Amino acid sequence: MSEMNRRSFINKGISTGLAISGLSFVPHLLSAAGKLPAQHPDISVINGTDYFASTIQAVELLGGISRFVAPGDKVGLLANSSYKKPGTFTRPDIVLAVAYLCLEAGAKEVYLMRGESDSYWKRSPLFDENRKLLARLKEDESDHLEIKIPGGKILKEAKVLGGFLDYDKVINLPIVKNHGEIRMTATLKNTMGVNAFSSNIRFHTGPNLLSGAVKMLSDTYYNMNYLAQCIADLNLVRRYDLYVADVTEFITTNGPSGPGELKKLDKVVAGTDRIAVDAFCCQYLGLDPVKEPLIIKAYENKLGEIDLNNISVKEV
Numbered sequence: 001m002s003e004m005n006r007r008s009f010i011n012k013g014i015s016t017g018l019a020i021s022g023l024s025f026v027p028h029l030l031s032a033a034g035k036l037p038a039q040h041p042d043i044s045v046i047n048g049t050d051y052f053a054s055t056i057q058a059v060e061l062l063g064g065i066s067r068f069v070a071p072g073d074k075v076g077l078l079a080n081s082s083y084k085k086p087g088t089f090t091r092p093d094i095v096l097a098v099a100y101l102c103l104e105a106g107a108k109e110v111y112l113m114r115g116e117s118d119s120y121w122k123r124s125p126l127f128d129e130n131r132k133l134l135a136r137l138k139e140d141e142s143d144h145l146e147i148k149i150p151g152g153k154i155l156k157e158a159k160v161l162g163g164f165l166d167y168d169k170v171i172n173l174p175i176v177k178n179h180g181e182i183r184m185t186a187t188l189k190n191t192m193g194v195n196a197f198s199s200n201i202r203f204h205t206g207p208n209l210l211s212g213a214v215k216m217l218s219d220t221y222y223n224m225n226y227l228a229q230c231i232a233d234l235n236l237v238r239r240y241d242l243y244v245a246d247v248t249e250f251i252t253t254n255g256p257s258g259p260g261e262l263k264k265l266d267k268v269v270a271g272t273d274r275i276a277v278d279a280f281c282c283q284y285l286g287l288d289p290v291k292e293p294l295i296i297k298a299y300e301n302k303l304g305e306i307d308l309n310n311i312s313v314k315e316v
Contacts, residue, residue, distance in 0.1 A: 040067075042305075043271040043280055045315040051248055051268060052126060055097035058244060058270035061314050068242045069169050071106030076140065076167035078113045078193050078240075080174045080185065081120050085258030087251040090175045092116075092124035094246050094268060098171055099137055107169075113161055114193055115139045142166070144196040147237065151301070154226065155233035159196035164238065172274070175246040176281045178255030182227055184285055185256055186278040187243045188298050191235050203230040228293035232301045235274065239303075243277045245269040247284055275304030276311045 044061035046054040059065050069075055077098060079090040095116070102110045121127050121134060142162035149155055164170065174190035181204065182189060192200055204227060247267040251260030265284060271277040275298050279289035289295045289306060299306040 039312075041312040041314040042273055042276055043269060043311060043313045045313060046268045046270075047266055047316065049266050051091050051093040051246075051266075052097045054266075054268040055094045055244060055270075056101065057316065058268045059098070059101055059242070061316070062242075062270055062272065065101040065105045068171070069102050069105040069107050071108075073102075073105075073107045073168040074109045074111070074166070075102045075107045076111045076113050076163055076170045077102075078164075078170065078172050078190060079116065080190050080193065080246075081114050081116045082193075083257050085251070085260075087177060087249050087260065087262045088175070088256060088258045089120070089123075090173050090246045091248055092121050093126055094244060094248075095173055096121075096124065096126060096130055096133060098173060098242075098244055100133055102169075102171075103133075103136060109138055110136070111138045111140045111163060111167065113140045113163060113170075115141075149233055149236055151236050152233035153297075153301075154229045158199045158234055158237070160194045160199075160234075160237060164194040169241045170238065171242045171244065172240040173244050173246070175250055176269075176284055177250040178252050178260060178285060180255055182224060182231070182294050183292060184278070184282065184287060184294070186245060186281050187240070187274040188231055188235055188278050188294055188303075191237075192231060194237075195234065203227055225293050225297075228297045231294055232297035232303070235298060235303055236301055240274065243271050243274055245271075245277055245281060247281060250284075252285060273304040273311070275299055275306055276308075279306050279308055280311065280313065 040063040044058045046058045048054045077095060079095045081089050083089045099110050140161060140163040144159040145162045146157060146159050148157050172187045172190055174186050176186045179185045179189060247265050247269050249262055249264040251258045252263050254260035269277060269281060275295060278295055282289045295306060305311055
């Protein structure tokens with residue numbers, strides 16, 4: 001979508017329904033996006049209970065989807081959709097909005113890397129009116145491929161989805177929530193979604209069977225730094241083109257599967273730097289990013305900016 005067409009699309013949001021989703025936008029949620037800043041922020045934060053519209057606006061404030069997706073692209077979406085308890089999964093409305101934007105930008109194909117089922121989509125109140133949109137999305141059926149990770153400090157190789165390596169563009173769609181072992185799930189942790197199950201087990205238990213057995217016998221064995229370094233190394237495989245984080249309602253305890261204590265903020269956070277997004281979202285869980293092993297190790301791997309003083313944020 002061209003810049004002129006995108007602006008026109010937003011400004012006419014009061015009366016124009018989306019061709020694919022069949023939705024109309026509430027004008028006050030999109031009014032700010034009609035006037036794009038000369039220099040786009042690193043992070044956009046949108047407050048509101050219409051999560052589909054909030055997601056559209058969050059991406060628009062970053063410069064619009066055409067900044068990230070080009071006509072003819074094959075796009076992979078990685079959402080945290082495998083859990084079922086409240087506050088443990090990325091809201092389907094957010095994934096639907098990003099999928100819509102990709103197709104609107106002219107993406108040739110949009111793939112779901114986690115293979116979301118109907119039961120996941122039915123958690124959205126927008127499910128029925130978005131059946132046509134969902135019919136256009138494809139499930140990633142690629143095999144996991146053994147790859148080398150140059151620069152990995154602990155993780156020298158891993159098995160990851162072949163599609164993750166082949167897509168023209170990839171978009172990370174995590175929920176921000178508590179994690180019992182690494183303290184926080186967000187963009188960095190969500191990358192484990194491209195891993196084979198055997199790789200994920202190794203991340204959590206340690207480098208070999210002996211370390212895993214010791215961990216089961218003694219909680220004191222577990223070294224958060226090992227898991228953090230594995231995740232930081234996995235993130236060396238590929239940089240995502242866009243990050244859209246669900247901070248609408250999430251668990252602050254007993255993560256990642258819950259049930260846990262819920263916190264409701266009704267925020268959608270989008271950005272172009274995975275560490276910046278995670279560092280910024282630490283505040284929602286009462287964490288200090290410069291004290292979090294995962295963020296520190298990802299920063300040491302030169303994956304992004306950790307200093308919030310160097311990050312520009314636009315909140316609406």
